[in-house]
Amino acid sequence: MNVKMKDIPELERPRERLINVGVENLSDEELLSIILKVGTKDMSVQNLSSYILSKLNGIENLKNINYHEINKIKGIGKAKACMFVALAEIGKRMNRKVVSLNGIRLNTPLKIFDFYKTKVNNFQEEFYCIYLDASKKVIEEKLLFIGTVNYSLVHPRDIFKEAYLLNATGIICVHNHPSGEVKPSKEDISLTNRLKEIGLLLGIKVIDHIIIGDDRYYSFLENGKM
Numbered sequence: 001m002n003v004k005m006k007d008i009p010e011l012e013r014p015r016e017r018l019i020n021v022g023v024e025n026l027s028d029e030e031l032l033s034i035i036l037k038v039g040t041k042d043m044s045v046q047n048l049s050s051y052i053l054s055k056l057n058g059i060e061n062l063k064n065i066n067y068h069e070i071n072k073i074k075g076i077g078k079a080k081a082c083m084f085v086a087l088a089e090i091g092k093r094m095n096r097k098v099v100s101l102n103g104i105r106l107n108t109p110l111k112i113f114d115f116y117k118t119k120v121n122n123f124q125e126e127f128y129c130i131y132l133d134a135s136k137k138v139i140e141e142k143l144l145f146i147g148t149v150n151y152s153l154v155h156p157r158d159i160f161k162e163a164y165l166l167n168a169t170g171i172i173c174v175h176n177h178p179s180g181e182v183k184p185s186k187e188d189i190s191l192t193n194r195l196k197e198i199g200l201l202l203g204i205k206v207i208d209h210i211i212i213g214d215d216r217y218y219s220f221l222e223n224g225k226m
Contacts, residue, residue: 028059035087040075048075063088064122092118105137106130109210109219112174120176120212121146127175129159131168132207139166145175154191156198163204171199173209180214192220 010016014030023031032049039045053059055073065088071081106112112130120126127145130138142162145154163171173195175188184192192209199206208221220226 028053032059035083036080043075051075063091066123105135106132106172107136109208109217109222112172112208112210113212113217116174116176116210116212117215117217120174121178122176123178125175125178127154127173129162130172130174131163131166132170132172133167134169136170136207139168156195159195160198160202160204163202168204170205170207171195172207174212175210176212182211182213182216182218184211184218184220189225192225196226 011020014026014033017030018026018034026034029046029049032052033045036045036049039048043051052073052075056062056065062084065084067081067085070076070084071078076084116128124147125145126143126147128141128143130141133139144158144162159171159173162168173192188209188211192206195206195209206226208219208226210220211218
């Protein structure tokens with residue numbers, strides 16, 4: 001039944017319930033209805049919210065959406081798709097540690113994983129480099145490559161150029177596997193070995209390469225590969 005918002009008693013409408021009983025007591029459907037504001041000519045905002053949640057397989061998957069996927073859902077046009085993607089990104093940024101990495105001493109792969117697990121994209125690979133000073137404090141982090149299908153796009157010269165510009169003495173590489181699998185691929189191993197060799201020649205140590213997947217990670221250093 002396509003119930004219009006105007007047909008719902010005022011005190012039972014999502015916005016009024018948010019004000020009167022608190023946002024934590026609203027259902028996923030009600031929260032989504034408040035964000036969407038209106039439905040379509042064929043679906044009320046509540047029905048549209050319920051339909052979107054069924055397509056996402058739960059509101060927890062909202063954080064993983066991208067524009068092209070959400071735009072395929074019936075009733076979601078360009079404006080709503082952009083809004084959902086923006087909301088997902090806001091959620092990720094809010095979940096990140098407030099402090100930046102600058103000046104922090106990263107002495108365990110777990111610390112790095114904790115920082116990046118909510119930062120990396122779930123739909124495409126992102127390759128970060130963390131540049132360290134002699135005391136292993138972070139000088140700066142750089143997102144150097146996005147969406148790499150193969151490692152022909154990851155150029156050691158770009159990685160070490162940044163190191164020279166920052167006067168860094170150490171590098172930690174971090175990238176994600178959207179598949180969730182953290183076992184290093186042949187390309188991961190090959191790239192890591194190349195970077196180690198170049199680092200030795202240039203006097204800039206590649207300390208670790210960390211792969212992030214579904215709430216877990218693989219550290220080359222922890223596994224004795226550095």
